[in-house]
Amino acid sequence: MKKFINAVEDVENEMLEGMCDAYPDKVERLEGTDVIVRKQKKEGKVAIISGGGSGHEPSHAGFVGKGMLDAAVPGAIYTSPAPDQILEAINAADAGKGVLMVVKNYSGDVMNFEMAADMADDIEVEEVITNDDVAVDNKEDRRGVAGTIFVHKIAGAKAEAGASLAEVKAVAEKVIANTRTMGAALKPSTIPAAGKPGFELADDEMEIGIGIHGEPGISREPLKPANDIVDELLSHILGDDVDYSGSEVAVMVNGSGATPLMELYLMNKRVHDVLTEKGIKVAKTFVGNIMTSIDMAGASISLLKLDDEMKELLNAPADTIAFTQD
Known part of the structure; x- marks a missing residue:
């Protein structure tokens, strides 16, 4: 194996640090977590969070910022982030109008994001589940893949414009359906x-x-x-x-x-x-x-x-x- 890495166990941590060092005007790492948040938080809007295993860069942290995501939660490589990290993202991203979670249809992601939503106190949390991969015949089992970014962009723009949580969720679901x-x-x-x-x-x-x-x-x-x-x-x-x-x-x-x-x-x-x-x-x-x-x-x-x-x-x-x- 030839890779530009140091210790295998440090890859994800050093990647996140390097990302924040490269774009300090756009994103920052929430102290004590693996959560990447928007540097200039906009209050009074629906917050959108997403995440999943590392290894999909620039997804998902690369799409944190104005008009897209308010926070992203990377797990270990190809591994769902833990519920406590997702909860940190919910709490940090919330700007007073609720939080929409954009979750790819993998059992670990769905379970952990839903657990985090249940743990959130006094924050209205909704979710949409992306399932755009037509390689899987059974629609309930379809994986969320690259088309997820269309949801980030369109739902993010709707939220940036001041729409309600119900309106942002509705347009996200319309993107998923199409x-x-x-x-x-x-x-x-x-x-x-x-x-x-x-x-x-x-x-x-x-x-x-x-x-x-x-x-x-x-x-x-x-x-x-x-x-x-x-x-x-x-x-x-x-x-x-x-x-x-x-x-x-x-x-x-x-x-x-x-x-x-x-x-x-x-x-x-x-x-x-x-x-x-x-x-x-x-x-x-x-x-x-x-x-x-x-x-x-x-x-x-x-x-x-x-x-x-x-x-x-x-x-x-x-x-x-x-x-x-x-």
């Missing part, structure tokens, strides 16, 4: 504590439908040209229960950590070509490492079917480490 994601991997990730890849793929193999922690996909196939991979991923997304025909969409081509931007842009070209052929208009595109899997070589495609409200909120200002727009 977002679908599918990914593929060419090489696995290596968790520092394990010291070896989480699974094996031959040089001529790829995994279709892989999870963001290296969970198995729906098939292991011979490696194909990029256009064919994109076509296969889009076939699952467009073949699901969201009718994208004639609609406007937001596109996210997300890298898993070790995929060059050159390849992500190449994939994005094919996404745009296919959607154009199908009469689907692309209103906004995001390309880059957005929700990664440490050093996995892979990518995912997310589509969000937009209405006027979601489109306006998607284009609203934001100022975070990983995403800024005026």
Whole structure:
């Protein structure tokens, strides 16, 4: 294993310290915790928190700031944060109008965030659970993956505008209902504590439908040209229960950590070509490492079917480490 680390047990702590050192005007670490909070807290608004295991950077702490999250709670690598840390985030983020928790659909995350909400005193807490991964057939079991960031952005903009907790939750649920994601991997990730890849793929193999922690996909196939991979991923997304025909969409081509931007842009070209052929208009595109899997070589495609409200909120200002727009 070759990595730029010191002691394995210090990776998460040193990462958080380095992040705060790099962006002291945007975020800070809540003393005595692993919680990252917005440096300039805005009172009198709904607070939005999210989190999950480390290893997905810039998610989730990279999206703390104006117009997105008010706090993020990283756990150990690929491990849900503990309820007491989530409770610290709830208490620190609360600005007088309640807290919305954006939780990815993994059993540990759901259980720990809900435990923290039950422990919160005198703070109204609601949750939404993201489940955009169409690689899982059973909708109740679908994993929350890169499309979660659409929820952070749109719900965050709604909260920044002064909406009520019920209104922010409603728009978050609308985003979840209209977002679908599918990914593929060419090489696995290596968790520092394990010291070896989480699974094996031959040089001529790829995994279709892989999870963001290296969970198995729906098939292991011979490696194909990029256009064919994109076509296969889009076939699952467009073949699901969201009718994208004639609609406007937001596109996210997300890298898993070790995929060059050159390849992500190449994939994005094919996404745009296919959607154009199908009469689907692309209103906004995001390309880059957005929700990664440490050093996995892979990518995912997310589509969000937009209405006027979601489109306006998607284009609203934001100022975070990983995403800024005026």
